[in-house]
Amino acid sequence: MNFFRFNRKLYPTAALFAGVFIIIFGLAEAKNLTLCSAFLGFSLIWLMIFGCSAAAMRIFPFYLAVALIFFGIFYAATGSFEAGHAMANRFAAVFLAVVPGMATEPVRMTRALSQMRAPRSATLGILIAMSFMPLLKTEIKRVREAMKTRNAGSVLNPPVFYRAFLVPFAMRLVSVSDTLALSVETRGFTIGKEPYTIYKKENFVFSDFLFLFGLTASAAVTAVL
Amino acid sequence: MVDDETQSLAESLILHTEEIRKAISEKEAAVSMKNETEESRIFPVYRIKDIVFLAVMAACMLVTGAVMPLVGQIPIFGIIQLALALQFSLFPVIGMMKVRKPGALLFTAFCCGALLIFMNTVMFVCMLICAVIAEGAALLIFRSYRKDGACLLAGTVFFPMTLPFLYLYYRFFYSWSGSEGKAVSAFLGSSPSAAIGMSIAVTALCFFGSLIGVLISRELKKSGVIKK
Numbered sequence: 001m002n003f004f005r006f007n008r009k010l011y012p013t014a015a016l017f018a019g020v021f022i023i024i025f026g027l028a029e030a031k032n033l034t035l036c037s038a039f040l041g042f043s044l045i046w047l048m049i050f051g052c053s054a055a056a057m058r059i060f061p062f063y064l065a066v067a068l069i070f071f072g073i074f075y076a077a078t079g080s081f082e083a084g085h086a087m088a089n090r091f092a093a094v095f096l097a098v099v100p101g102m103a104t105e106p107v108r109m110t111r112a113l114s115q116m117r118a119p120r121s122a123t124l125g126i127l128i129a130m131s132f133m134p135l136l137k138t139e140i141k142r143v144r145e146a147m148k149t150r151n152a153g154s155v156l157n158p159p160v161f162y163r164a165f166l167v168p169f170a171m172r173l174v175s176v177s178d179t180l181a182l183s184v185e186t187r188g189f190t191i192g193k194e195p196y197t198i199y200k201k202e203n204f205v206f207s208d209f210l211f212l213f214g215l216t217a218s219a220a221v222t223a224v225l
Numbered sequence: 226m227v228d229d230e231t232q233s234l235a236e237s238l239i240l241h242t243e244e245i246r247k248a249i250s251e252k253e254a255a256v257s258m259k260n261e262t263e264e265s266r267i268f269p270v271y272r273i274k275d276i277v278f279l280a281v282m283a284a285c286m287l288v289t290g291a292v293m294p295l296v297g298q299i300p301i302f303g304i305i306q307l308a309l310a311l312q313f314s315l316f317p318v319i320g321m322m323k324v325r326k327p328g329a330l331l332f333t334a335f336c337c338g339a340l341l342i343f344m345n346t347v348m349f350v351c352m353l354i355c356a357v358i359a360e361g362a363a364l365l366i367f368r369s370y371r372k373d374g375a376c377l378l379a380g381t382v383f384f385p386m387t388l389p390f391l392y393l394y395y396r397f398f399y400s401w402s403g404s405e406g407k408a409v410s411a412f413l414g415s416s417p418s419a420a421i422g423m424s425i426a427v428t429a430l431c432f433f434g435s436l437i438g439v440l441i442s443r444e445l446k447k448s449g450v451i452k453k
Binding site for chain 1: 288340343345448
């Protein structure tokens with residue numbers, strides 16, 4: 001496998017590291033207003049170059065809304081622009097940290113963890129937790145539709161919420177997880193120490209190295225200045 | 226002559242059937258013995274079914290806990306716990322009530338925290354430590370998760386335990402002077418009485434969430450969705 005190539009998708013573990021690094025460094029440096037903003041701006045551009053542009057674009061409107069609200073609250077509470085700016089920096093760090101995670105497909109993360117010989121139960125757990133979320137939305141929608149069909153009442157009413165929403169929802173979760181477990185088992189997934197093959201391997205290539213180098217170098221420059 | 230042949234054929238058929246039945250019953254006995262020994266272990270072996278269910282519970286926690294990165298930046302002591310107390314006690318309790326094996330809470334916390342790393346790294350570490358402590362306390366008192374009380378205790382204790390760890394985090398990131406320091410003190414962060422009030426509120430909410438989790442699991446048991 002050639003190391004010197006440019007992969008459009010980040011290596012999953014590199015993405016994980018980038019997320020943790022951005023959130024920790026961003027929160028720690030949030031008070032250095034301009035420098036931190038510059039670091040976060042650079043991180044955004046860097047992430048977009050290395051294949052996270054779609055995730056960044058998806059999250060940007062949410063960031064803008066939340067940052068504006070909290071900027072307003074802090075500006076109103078203190079009358080100081082700096083306090084609001086620091087808050088906006090913190091939110092930028094939090095939202096940016098989510099971007100590499102969003103851009104990484106669950107199956108790629110599982111492959112990378114399997115290559116690292118991580119415990120099978122852990123990789124399976126992470127894979128399901130990551131990929132189950134869209135399914136969960138569908139299940140919630142179904143239960144709510146069933147409530148409407150039965151004319152069960154408002155979800156805001158606690159007894160109705162418990163009886164007509166929570167219990168059927170938990171029941172669906174149990175049956176869905178049983179089916180999922182069966183499906184996993186029939187695909188030959190075991191949690192013992194049996195040997196397994198990874199057909200599509202994830203490789204750490206030069207672009208990943210460049211990405212991490214750029215990120216840490218910009219953080220170092222921010223810290224020194 | 227024909228009758229003798231038929232009789233001998235019937236006898237051999239019966240004999241063969243009995244042999245098969247004996248073999249099956251021996252096999253079943255071996256399987257049930259294996260299951261019994263696995264269940265009687267202090268740390269029973271996890272099956273894929275258990276892992277999948279706990280991961281699903283973790284996904285539920287994640288979806289309902291998506292507000293964490295937003296509220297996490299507000300310097301009010303215990304605001305994260307207050308916002309998430311119900312979900313983070315309800316779903317783990319349902320998970321523990323179904324799986325009933327030591328480590329269930331820890332695994333749920335790990336699966337949830339592995340994705341929370343991107344949103345709130347500190348919370349991931351906090352959750353793992355607190356899961357270990359909560360499980361330890363529940364197992365120390367109840368010895369196993371066979372009793373509903375053990376699940377209730379672990380679910381109630383788990384999330385409020387993160388409060389002291391988060392307190393240290395706030396002290397580290399929000400202890401500065403100047404205008405922002407004033408903004409922080411304008412909130413409840415510096416008041417001990419508010420911190421105590423928040424802690425009580427979080428614990429009460431967690432107890433309530435755990436109780437609902439136990440009730441839901443009992444209903445699922447009654448309906449046969451969860452095995453007794």
